[in-house]
Amino acid sequence: MYREGFQPNESTFPCVFSAAANIAALGMGKSFHACAFKVLGSYGVFVGNSIISFYAKYGNMEDSLLAFNRLHGKNTVSWNAIICGSAQNGRGKEALQFLQKMAKNEYPNVLRPDHYACMVDMLSRSGRFGEAKRFLRELPFNPGIGFWKALLGGCQIHSNMELADLAAREIRALDPEDASHPMLCYQMQILQLVDG
Structure with missing residues (x-):
């Protein structure tokens, strides 16, 4: 230049x-x-x-x-x-x-809601699920599908099936047509069987 x-x-x-x-x-x-x-x-x-x-x-x-x-x-x-x-x-x-x-x-x-979603993603990816759940409960609005997908992603990383089921139910309730959550839960179950 x-x-x-x-x-x-x-x-x-x-x-x-x-x-x-x-x-x-x-x-x-x-x-x-x-x-x-x-x-x-x-x-x-x-x-x-x-x-x-x-x-x-x-x-x-x-x-x-x-x-x-x-x-x-x-x-x-x-x-x-x-x-x-x-x-x-x-x-x-x-x-x-x-x-x-x-x-x-x-x-x-x-x-913005994106900031809150980023925090849910960060907490769940680092395995701090108690804090992530508490953060979701204390949101000043109802969490959308992106929040639950962020939590589900962290559950996949740390093989947290219990919380993954909760996130999958919430995703299904918000968008019954979304096919990503059943497949992710299925993959997590297979991984647990292999590791177990």
Whole structure:
């Protein structure tokens, strides 16, 4: 771009951060971060969100959190990036704390059902089924099919047939035409027989 006489802008940097994250090039991403400061001066939420995601995807949650805290005008994407980054890097407690902060303090308007579903998925995948069930019971709305499928996926990972049956019943009640849940339960039963 520079050789051809074009100046990078707010649309350029998210692309290069994504590319650097995909090839695990931390040094290159840090250079792009410095370049964003140099070229843009201060940058908006679009570039800021890509920086948060870049560091989180690389596993550098300290720099991701620093970028998140410095970002003005956080939006749903900002919160998604820090919650998912925390969850994917083994910081489930922090992910829950971010979700609670969104729900109860400064940012209640950006909280969406997808955030709650992400937490159910994270808890069930990590085998914390008691917390996942309690989380589902305390939702401020009736959980949809995606919540129960998230729970069912965690049950498959940890061979939790009892809770898988509950999730399958809920899925069947919400969508009798959905064929995925009986097959998943059947596969889990076969695995238990093989392992047993």
